[in-house]
Amino acid sequence: MKTVRLSVPAGEVNLPLCVRTGQVFRWYEIQGLWAGMANDALLIVNPEGNRWSLSAVGGEPIPLFTHLFRMEVDLKSVQVQLIRRDSRWEQWVRALPGLRLMRWTSATECLFSFLCTPANNLPRITGMIERLCERYGTPIAEWGGRQWHAFPTVERLAQAEEADLRALGFGYRARTLIEVARALQAREPNWLESLAELPYWDAKQALMTLPGVGAKVADCVLLFGLNHNLAVPVDTHMWQAMQKWVLPELRGKSLTERTYRQIVDWFHERFGEWTGWAHQYLFTAHLLESQRKGE
DNA sequence: CGTCGACCTGGATG
DNA sequence: GCATCCAGGTCGA
Numbered sequence: 279m280k281t282v283r284l285s286v287p288a289g290e291v292n293l294p295l296c297v298r299t300g301q302v303f304r305w306y307e308i309q310g311l312w313a314g315m316a317n318d319a320l321l322i323v324n325p326e327g328n329r330w331s332l333s334a335v336g337g338e339p340i341p342l343f344t345h346l347f348r349m350e351v352d353l354k355s356v357q358v359q360l361i362r363r364d365s366r367w368e369q370w371v372r373a374l375p376g377l378r379l380m381r382w383t384s385a386t387e388c389l390f391s392f393l394c395t396p397a398n399n400l401p402r403i404t405g406m407i408e409r410l411c412e413r414y415g416t417p418i419a420e421w422g423g424r425q426w427h428a429f430p431t432v433e434r435l436a437q438a439e440e441a442d443l444r445a446l447g448f449g450y451r452a453r454t455l456i457e458v459a460r461a462l463q464a465r466e467p468n469w470l471e472s473l474a475e476l477p478y479w480d481a482k483q484a485l486m487t488l489p490g491v492g493a494k495v496a497d498c499v500l501l502f503g504l505n506h507n508l509a510v511p512v513d514t515h516m517w518q519a520m521q522k523w524v525l526p527e528l529r530g531k532s533l534t535e536r537t538y539r540q541i542v543d544w545f546h547e548r549f550g551e552w553t554g555w556a557h558q559y560l561f562t563a564h565l566l567e568s569q570r571k572g573e
Numbered sequence: 574c575g576t577c578g579a580c581c582t583g584g585a586t587g
Numbered sequence: 588g589c590a591t592c593c594a595g596g597t598c599g600a
Contacts, residue, residue, distance in 0.1 A: 398581090402583065447582065447583090532575075535574085
């Protein structure tokens with residue numbers, strides 16, 4: 279395993295903040311390093327100083343890192359844009375230095391991972407996905423005292439037994455995972471990836487034809503897995519944050535198809551192409567606040 | 574259209 | 588201990 283170095287200017291990436299706030303699920307701190315699986319590649323990062331060391335198994339470390347953390351995007355200029363468009367974002371930009379919008383290397387992995395998230399919590403989601411990979415994924419590497427597995431293929435998931443997945447703790451999500459795997463097999467080979475080329479609303483509508491994929495999961499897959507920066511996943515955190523901090527007129531209302539769309543439209547009007555990033559700062563701010571005080 | 578309950582599970586709360 | 592609630596929702600009635 280070759281180790282390479284990459285210049286990372288101070289403040290450009292806060293790795294723990296990026297990988298432990300529910301944008302991705304397969305990262306761990308091990309012996310002072312950070313190791314994460316991206317589909318079938320293992321990336322190991324030592325985020326020290328301004329020349330980080332990177333190694334990878336199953337991929338090239340620098341392209342992998344650059345892709346996952348969208349290093350082509352200059353974070354400072356994003357932050358300037360967000361604050362210019364809505365000064366309330368300054369407090370969240372300040373509170374979350376180095377927070378970046380992540381980009382998965384596999385839309386399929388992203389879809390199946392976010393299918394595990396409804397009515398769930400981060401620790402349990404992480405465990406579920408880890409067990410899924412151990413059970414159905416190909417071993418990729420042994421490192422840091424553990425075995426690392428690729429994310430299971432659609433073919434493998436389509437053959438899984440519901441009882442098997444339930445035994446792994448998936449609950450009612452077991453059936454959805456299998457149904458979605460079979461639905462994907464029934465479509466064109468690159469159907470999911472092709473949604474990246476469609477306009478946002480069309481891609482979202484198409485995704486929501488899959489079982490278990492509602493507006494929120496669809497937006498997660500669009501934003502993190504299909505490069506649709508107009509997507510706004512409105513979950514309980516976003517809903518509460520919007521009511522408390524951004525759109526007081528939402529107070530007393532409930533999250534419906536209408537209010538969901540109202541929020542998405544508001545982001546588009548206010549932030550345009552920076553919508554996804556704006557969402558990420560607001561979401562993470564609320565997530566961390568709720569973790570701090572248990573709310 | 575908006576509301577309601579069911580759906581798995583495990584940790585937190587009382 | 589035991590009931591209840593809730594966590595990055597979705598679906599059908």
